[in-house]
Amino acid sequence: MAKWREAVRLEDFKTTYKFVHRRKEICIYKLEDGIYATDNSCSHEYSPLHEGMIMGGDVYCPKHGSRFDIRSGAVKDYPATRPVKTYETKVEDGVVYVKV
Numbered sequence: 001m002a003k004w005r006e007a008v009r010l011e012d013f014k015t016t017y018k019f020v021h022r023r024k025e026i027c028i029y030k031l032e033d034g035i036y037a038t039d040n041s042c043s044h045e046y047s048p049l050h051e052g053m054i055m056g057g058d059v060y061c062p063k064h065g066s067r068f069d070i071r072s073g074a075v076k077d078y079p080a081t082r083p084v085k086t087y088e089t090k091v092e093d094g095v096v097y098v099k100v
């Protein structure tokens with residue numbers, strides 16, 4: 001069952017942060033309107049999205065440039081065809097939590 005997991009202090013990352021919980025890598029994003037989280041692994045060929053470029057609410061995979069909507073995980077540009085999983089987040093007392 002998914003539980004809230006303490007991930008990182010808000011002040012300790014700028015745009016993205018790779019959070020690892022039991023070998024599962026999750027990318028946490030700091031956007032203008034809040035904190036979001038997706039699987040860190042691109043659904044195309046598993047490149048780490050925390051190394052990708054962020055523009056608006058999208059992340060571009062660093063390997064082949066697939067574009068994902070950070071809020072929904074949906075694919076917006078190929079070559080990826082499958083979405084990335086998203087996770088609930090919350091911030092309490094300056095700490096980011098991810099439900100995983």
Ligand code: FES
Binds near residue numbers: 064
């Ligand atoms: S590994 Fe991400 S687009 Fe290919």
